Amino acid sequence: MSTGHPPYRDELAAYALGALEPAEVEALERHVADCAECREYLLWLDPAVDLLPASVEQRQAPKRLKRALMAEVNADLKAAHRAERERKRADRGLWGTIWRPVTAAAAAAVLIAGVVIGTALDGDGAPETTLIEATTVEDGVGARMVVSLERVGDRGTLHVEELPALPMNRVYQAWVQRDGVMEPSTTFVVDRNGSTEVAVEGGLDGAAGVYITREPEGGSEEPTPPVLMQALLT
Amino acid sequence: MQKLADEDLMTLVERKDPGAFEILYDRHGGAAYSLAHRIVGDPGAAEDVTQEAFLSIWRSGARFDPARGSVRSWALGVVRNRSIDALRRQAGKAPKLDFDDDAALAAQPAGELTDSEAIRRETARRVRGAMRELPEEQSEVIGLAYFGGFTHSEIAQMLSMPLGTVKGRMRLGLEKIRLSLAEGLGISDSTEALP
Numbered sequence: 001m002s003t004g005h006p007p008y009r010d011e012l013a014a015y016a017l018g019a020l021e022p023a024e025v026e027a028l029e030r031h032v033a034d035c036a037e038c039r040e041y042l043l044w045l046d047p048a049v050d051l052l053p054a055s056v057e058q059r060q061a062p063k064r065l066k067r068a069l070m071a072e073v074n075a076d077l078k079a080a081h082r083a084e085r086e087r088k089r090a091d092r093g094l095w096g097t098i099w100r101p102v103t104a105a106a107a108a109a110v111l112i113a114g115v116v117i118g119t120a121l122d123g124d125g126a127p128e129t130t131l132i133e134a135t136t137v138e139d140g141v142g143a144r145m146v147v148s149l150e151r152v153g154d155r156g157t158l159h160v161e162e163l164p165a166l167p168m169n170r171v172y173q174a175w176v177q178r179d180g181v182m183e184p185s186t187t188f189v190v191d192r193n194g195s196t197e198v199a200v201e202g203g204l205d206g207a208a209g210v211y212i213t214r215e216p217e218g219g220s221e222e223p224t225p226p227v228l229m230q231a232l233l234t
Numbered sequence: 235m236q237k238l239a240d241e242d243l244m245t246l247v248e249r250k251d252p253g254a255f256e257i258l259y260d261r262h263g264g265a266a267y268s269l270a271h272r273i274v275g276d277p278g279a280a281e282d283v284t285q286e287a288f289l290s291i292w293r294s295g296a297r298f299d300p301a302r303g304s305v306r307s308w309a310l311g312v313v314r315n316r317s318i319d320a321l322r323r324q325a326g327k328a329p330k331l332d333f334d335d336d337a338a339l340a341a342q343p344a345g346e347l348t349d350s351e352a353i354r355r356e357t358a359r360r361v362r363g364a365m366r367e368l369p370e371e372q373s374e375v376i377g378l379a380y381f382g383g384f385t386h387s388e389i390a391q392m393l394s395m396p397l398g399t400v401k402g403r404m405r406l407g408l409e410k411i412r413l414s415l416a417e418g419l420g421i422s423d424s425t426e427a428l429p
Contacts, residue, residue: 010398013405018318019379019386048412050307052380053269053314055361061267065281066259069288073252076293080250169311171297187294201293217297218290218312221319 008038016045018169018216022224026214029167042167090153134212134231149200149210149231156200156210158186158231163194166214173215174200175223177208185210187219208234240305244298247291255292262306263288266313273317273381274324283320287313318383364414372407375400 011028014020020028032038134147146161158174166172166189174185188198200210209232213223235243235253240261246254266287271280291298291309298308365373374393378384384392390400 010401010405013408014379014386014401016408017376017379017404018314019384019389019404021385021387045408045412046303046307048408048415049380050303050310051361051411051415052376053265053310055365056268056272056381058264059268059271061263061284062277062281065267065285066256066263069259069285070252070256072285072289073255073292077250077252169302187290187297189297189299216311216315217308218287218315219294220315221323 008035009041012038012042013045016042016049022226025170029170032167033164132231132233134210134229137211137227137230145229147212147229147231149233151204151233154203154205156204158188158198158200158210158212160188160190160197160212161193161195163190163196165190165192165194169217170214171217171219172228173213173219173223174198175211175213176200176202176204177211178206180208182211182223184219184221184223187215187217204233208232241300244300244305248298255288258291258305258309259288262309265306266310269310269313270317273314273383274320279320279324280317283317284313287316290316314380321383361415364411367414368407368410372403372410375403376407376411379404 008028008031011020011024012032015025015028032042130151132149132151134145134149136145145163147163148159150157150159160172163172171187171189173187175182176185177183183202185201186198188196190196204210209230211223211227211231212229213225213227215224235246235257238246238254238257240258243254243258247258263284267280267284270283270287271277274280274283287309291312298305302308368376375386375389378389378392379386386397386400386404390397393400
């Protein structure tokens with residue numbers, strides 16, 4: 001095995017245990033992205049961390065937990081089917097035929113120009129499609145990222161490019177700010193090109209903005225600084 | 235579907251297959267609940283956290299990346315993060331820090347266990363054995379970090395010791411667990427020994 005890049009071994013062990021401060025995590029992740037020795041050492045340590053949950057007393061989960069969980073799952077499926085039916089109805093409106101021919105390249109070009117676009121409200125009151133370019137919040141944080149929010153009524157889709165790949169146990173997370181509260185939304189990772197498209201869970205009605213942070217796997221209840229990007233809706 | 239590997243089930247979960255999700259829960263729900271219980275220290279809170287974590291897996295299953303580890307590790311990582319969040323919301327509540335759960339295990343009649351539970355419990359015994367081999371100061375900092383959710387600077391303050399000492403103990407402890415698990419639990423690695 002690799003012994004890791006010696007000056008970083010203690011940091012890597014603390015990182016594997018999730019014991020570094022957010023600023024330290026960011027600095028170490030920048031180093032690990034360029035250091036094969038450290039990546040190899042982290043991979044070697046992983047099984048030890050992965051087995052820690054097995055060291056606890058093994059209990060039987062109450063049966064009501066599974067019942068409650070599956071009830072939520074089935075409610076989600078019903079809501080999704082309902083939303084899909086509504087979406088299909090809305091797609092039959094004029095706005096859909098206008099939006100579809102817009103290519104991703106053309107949309108990106110408009111975004112780079114920093115323009116907010118409102119398009120196509122059909123005569124039947126179908127939802128308006130709006131593209132909002134996300135901007136950085138702090139100097140130097142997220143400066144190279146390209147993120148836009150496509151809004152259709154209450155529904156939002158994030159289009160992201162050039163986001164750095166994250167190491168294990170870290171994900172990006174979207175947040176919807178509503179009535180001054182940051183509500184946790186979708187977590188996501190990016191492909192090899194740093195790109196992806198994800199629906200913003202929770203809807204956009206009454207939202208003031210959508211934000212992106214880096215979080216531990218599974219997402220968080222509160223955003224972890226720094227905020228990487230923001231798409232303001234007001 | 236019962237015979238499918240976890241990774242294949244996750245592909246179905248990403249397509250919103252409730253049957254695949256139910257099997258995944260059946261396989262890992264017990265371990266998830268056990269971990270949550272260990273961290274939050276309360277059966278009701280452990281139920282809430284486990285439900286929250288599995289719902290996040292159901293709703294964002296596409297975020298699982300097989301290149302980053304097994305489904306079980308990923309799911310338990312989600313449970314651990316949610317549990318730590320819950321623990322932090324319970325202001326002032328200290329986590330349970332010992333690894334000695336054998337007495338509680340011994341109290342469970344063996345006849346009530348399914349095969350997979352029996353294997354899981356045997357694995358737990360062996361992992362705890364590896365933990366006990368560690369010097370106390372190393373298992374203490376690992377427990378505070380992993381099960382307590384404390385950062386190394388919080389641990390240093392709590393134990394009145396330099397940051398470097400805390401991180402060094404974490405590394406030594408993890409390396410020892412890694413090496414002993416490789417021997418005792420059949421983790422394959424052709425070049426295990428630290429030079």
